[in-house]
Amino acid sequence: MLFNSFAFIFVFLPVTFFGFLIIGRRNPRLAAAWLAAASLFFYGCWYPPYLLILSVSILFNYGAGILLTQAGESRRWLLTVVAISVDLAALAYFKYANFFIETVVAVTGFDLSVAKIALPLGISFFTFTQIAFLVDCSRREVREVDFGRYVLFVTYFPHLIAGPIIHHKDIMPQFAQDGACRFNQTNFTIGTIIFLIGLFKKVCLADTVAPVATSLFDGADLGSAPTALDAWIGALSYTFEIYFDFSGYSDMAIGLSLLFNVKLPINFNSPYKSTSIIEFWKRWHISLSTFLRDYLYFTLGGNRRGRVRRFLNLMLTMLIGGLWHGASWTFVVWGGLHGFYLVVNHAWRGLGITAFPGARLVGWAVTFLAVVVAWVFFRAKTFAGALAVLSGMVGLNGWTPPILGESYLTNGVWCLALLMMAVILPNTQQWVARWLACPSYFTMRSLTTEEAVWRSPHPIWAVGLGLLAMLALMNLSQPSVFLYFNF
16 A cells, blocks of 8 residues: 555545544543554565564564563673664664675576566565664663554554654654644644645656656666767656655655654654755655664764774765665665765865855755765666766767657756756745744654644645645555555
8 A cells, every 4th residue: 555545645645544433532542553553564565474473573672672661681782682683683684684695697508597686565664663662772772662562663664665764752642742642733734734745846856856856767778878968868867766765755754643643753854955965865755864874883983983983984874774675786886886975075174265256056056976886886787787878978879869759858957847846946844934923843752732833824725735735646546565564
């Protein structure tokens, strides 16, 4: 079941929402159980056997968390290492076993006839969420762990499939707030608006340029040699496809959660406005970059052991981050490129060179170009395909195709329009914050009615939002999967 489908919007969501409110009037604990059951149903709709894997993971990590909250100082570290190792081993098996076998076959030439292992939907996200839970338990940051509430924490459907990665200490107290199970008109209004904006981004922006990107990369993977114009239009199309796809999903997840009076962390903050790669990773997939920083980069030593070790830690963190996105060497190269970018960026800052005229514009252009180049490896299925696209981008295959059709102008103008939207226009939270009395609404960890006073927007904005909703709903006839569902 997809967020951008009629079945979700007009059946699953209303039933889940009204059931939550009706049950919550009498028994908030039972309402949480209802929401957990609905989330399990949502996950099971994809492929029911995956529920078994998710259930085993929940039982194991809940038991490990209980042991960690009760263990003494001497045993806690060992228990944490063992529990996290089991989680990572399970993730490695399902996500990387095929990759390992294919690599062995490619290197050795051995014919290993092994059945393909299916990748359970969302396993990266619910595994990382539970690893964060185990670490929080080890640090004594989780005080109370009720099994029913823990199931809800892991399976909560707005974030289950593609994030954000959440912390128990940030999310579960919100379900215990007074009025958490009651209808809140302000949260409902804000949540609905954010959801509709996200839906529009997905179905009217990301899905519109997706065929152009698919045509380029599929052709390159099959051996075609795109010209510069083809390569740039296709690469930029994917650059904006993944931007609006992931931004749209993040908005929809936050909006859906607000309907249930729960605030999810901001996971996407206009990354294409960044003037450095360091800034880019503070804006793109914020929950993942924060997770990698807190639980991997800092664990490796961070910047505490000298400059060379710091750069090595950055590279290793980003290589692992690339592999997290997918079991392919192209993802490793993507992570390695961003690791290299970060090393260069930190080294440049270490030189202490003062700003020069036009520095921000140059910084933005270099950052955006570097990101586009890295996306080529992220999107291509083969090295040959990625190199073909990059060769085309530098003009090695000619600059223009033999015949320039109307589609080139249309696609070029569309890419330019999407660039302007991503770089110049305010993002979703900035738009919505215009209508709130609380400027820090999106940076707070919890919600109260007093903090979120809604100011009715001008009628022009209301009409604009209505048009966005109408266009989005008109394009739901063939819903497509979100890109991050594959990771």
